[in-house]
Amino acid sequence: MTNSIESTNKTNDKKSIPLSNYLPNVGQVAYGCMGLGGGWNDNPVTSADVAQTRSVIDTALESGINLFDHADIYTFSKAEQAFGQALQQAPELREQMFIQSKCGIRFEGEGNVGRYDFSVDWVSQSVDGILNRLNTEKLDVLLLHRPDPLMELDDLARVLEHLKAQGKVDFFGVSNMNSHQIQYLQSALGQPIVANQVEMSLAKLDWLNDGVMINSQGHHQSDFAAGTLEHCQMNNIQLQAWGCLAQGRFAEQGLYSEHEHVKKTAHYVAQLANQYGVESEAIVLAFLLRHPARIQPVIGTTNLDRIKASAVATQINLSREEWYNLYVYSRGQALP
Numbered sequence: 001m002t003n004s005i006e007s008t009n010k011t012n013d014k015k016s017i018p019l020s021n022y023l024p025n026v027g028q029v030a031y032g033c034m035g036l037g038g039g040w041n042d043n044p045v046t047s048a049d050v051a052q053t054r055s056v057i058d059t060a061l062e063s064g065i066n067l068f069d070h071a072d073i074y075t076f077s078k079a080e081q082a083f084g085q086a087l088q089q090a091p092e093l094r095e096q097m098f099i100q101s102k103c104g105i106r107f108e109g110e111g112n113v114g115r116y117d118f119s120v121d122w123v124s125q126s127v128d129g130i131l132n133r134l135n136t137e138k139l140d141v142l143l144l145h146r147p148d149p150l151m152e153l154d155d156l157a158r159v160l161e162h163l164k165a166q167g168k169v170d171f172f173g174v175s176n177m178n179s180h181q182i183q184y185l186q187s188a189l190g191q192p193i194v195a196n197q198v199e200m201s202l203a204k205l206d207w208l209n210d211g212v213m214i215n216s217q218g219h220h221q222s223d224f225a226a227g228t229l230e231h232c233q234m235n236n237i238q239l240q241a242w243g244c245l246a247q248g249r250f251a252e253q254g255l256y257s258e259h260e261h262v263k264k265t266a267h268y269v270a271q272l273a274n275q276y277g278v279e280s281e282a283i284v285l286a287f288l289l290r291h292p293a294r295i296q297p298v299i300g301t302t303n304l305d306r307i308k309a310s311a312v313a314t315q316i317n318l319s320r321e322e323w324y325n326l327y328v329y330s331r332g333q334a335l336p
Contacts, residue, residue, distance in 0.1 A: 001246075003135055003200075005061055006044065007091070008299070010226060010269055011050060015028060015322070016294075017125055017237045017238060017294045017296055018194075018232075018294060019195060019238035019296060020088060020168075021065075021236060022141075022171050023067070023098050023137065023141075023171075024292070024315050026066060026067050026098055026110070027065045027066045027067060027314075028063050028064075028289065028296060028297075028314045029064075029067065029285065029296065029297050029298075029299060029310060029311055030066050030067040030068070030069050030100075030240065030296055030298045030299070031056070031060045031065050031067070031069065031300075031307070032069045032242065032298040032299060032300040033053075033070045033074060033079045033080075033083060033296070033297060033300075034042060034071070034074045034075070034079060034300050035052050035075075035081040035300055035301070035302040036049070036074070036075065036078075036079040036082050036083060036302065037040040037049055037053075037074065037075035037076075037078030037081060037083075038078055038080040038082070039075055039077065039078075040075050040076060041075075041076075042076070042224070044078075044080045044139070045078050045082045045085065045184060047070075049078070049085060049214050050082050050086050050089070051251045052082075052302065053082040053083055053086045053099040053157050054086045054089070054090070054144070055304060056302060056304070056307065057083075057086060057093060057097070058302065059194060059308065060091075060309050060311075061096055061097065063094075063307060063308050063310075063311035064100060064311055064314070065218070065299075065307070066096065066320045067097070067098045067099075067100060067140075067296075068083070068097055068098070068099050068100065068220045069084065069100045069132070069197075069240070069321065070098050070099065070100065070101035070102070070130070070204050071101060071102035071103075071107050071143075071145060072102065072103050072105075072106070072129060072130050072133075072243060073102075073107065073145075075099075077129070077133060077256070078223075080130060080133035081133045081136050083133075083134055084132075084133050084134040084136070085136035086137070086176060087135045087136065089135065089181075094110050094128065094136060094167055097143075098138055098141070098318045099134060099136060099139055099142040100139065100140060100144040100173075100195075101130045101134070101139055101141075101142060102142070102144070102175055102197075103122075103123055103124070103126035103127065103130065103142065103144070103145060103169075104116055104117060104122075104123070104144050104146060104184070105117075105120055105145045105146055105331055106122070106150060108217040115205045116145075116146050116147065116148035116150075117118060117142060117148060117151070118148040118150075118151040118152075119150075119152075119154050119155070119157045120155050120156070122160070123156065123160070123161055123163075123328060124163070124224075127139070127142065127163055127168055127169065128168075130142075131168060131178070137168075138167055138168055138169060138170060138172065139168065139169045140170050140171065141171045141172070141173055141194065141195060142160075142163070142169045142171075142172055143172075143173045143174055143175045143195060143197060144152075144173075144174045144175065144314040145175050145176070146175065146176045146178075147176065147177055147181055153184065153185070153187075153188045154188055156185070156188075157185075157188035157189045157310075158192075159190060160172055160191065161189070161190060164191060169319050170330070171192075171194045171195075172189070172191050172193060172194065172217075173194050173195030173196060173197070173238070174193060174195070174196050174197075174224075175195055175196065175197040175240075175242075176197070176198055176199075177196055177198075177228075178225030178227075178228045179206055179225065179227045179228045179230075179253035180225070181182065181332070182196060182228075182231060182235075182237065183231075184195065184229070186235075193235075193237055193328060194235050194237065194238060194277075195237060195238040195239075196228070196232055196238070196239055196240070197239075197240035197241075197242055197298065198228070198239065198241070198242070198299030199241070199242050199243045200239070200241035200242075200244065200295060201241060201243050201245065201246040201284070201288070202246055202250060202265065202269075202284050202287045202288075202326060202327075202330050203243075203246035203247075203249050203250070203330065204246070204248075205327070205330060205331060207228075207229055208327060209331070210226055210229070211229065212335055212336065216217075229293055232293065232308060233292070233293050234314075239294075239295045239296065240295070240297075240298050241244075241288055241295050241296065241297045241298060242297045242298050242300075244284070244285060244288060244297035244298060244299060244309070245281060245284055245285070245297075245299055245300070245301065246284060246289075249285075249329075250262070250265050250266045250268075250269045250283075250284050251266070251269075251280045251281070252270075252280070253266075254266025254269070255267060255270065259332075260332070261329060261330060261331070261332030262330075264329045265276050265326065265329040265330045266280075266302050267286060268325060268326060269283045269326070271320075272326075278309065278312050278313075278316065279306075279309035280309075280313075280317055281299075281301075281306055281309040281310045281313070282309055282310065282313040283313075283318075283326075285297045285310055285313035286313045286316040286317075286318050287318065287323060289314065289316075290311055290317065292321045297310075297313070
């Protein structure tokens, strides 16, 4: 009896992700809003775009997905506009969700190249723009989108603290940063850094290869900074995985891939999906969820059936053998 109680507790613990320390009852899977707003074009947001957004919100919430991940640049700010209009039509939805957005990337224009900008003025005006478009008074989480080499640490810390004091942002996180950058930012910030969003998936395996390839030939080929995974785990920083569904690479299309390792992985994903009685999306995400870092996948599909299929991943606990089979098949070569 003790064993079953222990295993139940372990399962419950596993479902409590680091971000829930700050956002109580936040779901294990998040929804990424990059596909909303009518695409990367100059067309204005239409009523159809808003209707699509509302359908996505409703489907996600019904599936237990309650964190919505934005960025000020997504579909040239139209993703936030469409989302804000959906909230305007149904203000009661705001209480049922957490909203996260990002700033710090600036597009090419006005004679300047595309660049990153963590300056006081840009961060401050970015947040005001985000809140205005989203039709909300505050963000639950603000992420700094990509590291800015010209970041002035004390200035940035001061503007973030000011945003918190103004009630515009509750919590802060980062995206695409390594452990050294996170530590440096945290050294000046009175608020905890609560999340780091990086690319992690069954296809993008550098986050794992970095650890297993130590003292092996080819170790330097990983583009995931050593120690980032462990730093986040030690400091209760939520690892969020963008690109987590690997663009559907291991769904049905993968069965016909010309790349042998993709085809082999897709066939095994299909086998496990059949075994667990779920769709392939759930297996691809279960691979991330099985890792002890308690990763939060950020799905970006606008297909309502895929959203539902993805949410089921939280109910699957892959065995060690199943997890390693997925990992090594996708690697395309044996572990060292």
